[in-house]
Amino acid sequence: MNRVLFVCIAALGMLGLGCQPAAQPPVEVSNAWLRAPAPGKQVTAAYMSIQNNSDAALVIDRVSSTQFARVEIHATQMQDGTMRMREQAALTIAPGERISLAPGGLHLMLFDPTDAVDAGSTVDITLATGSQPVAQLTVPVSRDNPYAD
């Protein structure tokens, strides 16, 4: 199964080419998933790996979803055994580098779903630099990490 779930780059889209793995897209997102919110909860988290194939630093400072009122970039950090969750201004990925958003670390925090978000469905998430989208994702909703061994 192809673990690169969905990669669509705005630049390629303008050329009408869509996704072309052979062209090595500048931004590659893999293993994305959203934790199904527990009953009655208005918050949840999404995780993924983001690879920057370009030769410039990639700064993702705006994240949105049509199915959630608000999406923020957060980090859970452990300090002296205490878990602290804080909003981050941006994800910055150096040229050629990959970052992992994973449970207990960096993650997207999504607030106030506009509709029910159930395991087995998908949600859309757009990663952007300012007003410029860099990746538009279709992310599976799962109770737990669907990529775990």
Place this chain on the structure above:
Amino acid sequence: MQKPLIIIVIALTFAAGLALGLANRPAPATLQAATHLMPARDIAPFSLRTANEAVLDNAALEGNWTLVFFGFTNCPDICPTTLQLLSDARDSLTDAEPATALPDILLISVDPERDTPQALADYAAYFGDAVYGATGDDAAIASIAADLGIVYVKVPLDDEGAYTMDHSGTVLLIDPNVRLRAVFTPPLSAASIAYDLGIIIGNAT
């Protein structure tokens, strides 16, 4: 009655490891993640509330192993991750241990302002049949948290009342005599918690 046995087992294991010079290979009974308290430590009297306002006190935990985690339901990352992981660890022991020896999983909310007993119950049950929640007034939560070495603090996020809770990521194991038996500190893994539970519960039964 059980304590001398555990001490003997651990002493023998240690001696065997030394004798064989296997510094890099863990002996079979070596715990992977837990800090095992020997002797187990008494827990100060506490009184919390579960769903339907039922009282959860020391006596209510008698006869069961209990994994305890302090968190809150508006926590999108570490709390669901930990509860799922504990539930997975418990499930992986169902073949090896009798059902009565499997631990319950207790989420104690550090956010009583938002987590009503019923909301907490609905949330906890989502992670498995053996998972349940308890909360109480500020003083009751502060008391049991302090006794178990858990810290937490409310952190305002804006001027409109939004806040999050910083809290210890530690998981505690309470034995059927309602004593603190072991402590798991993060980062946690379901496999190592299950492995250690197998040893600790196995030695005690």
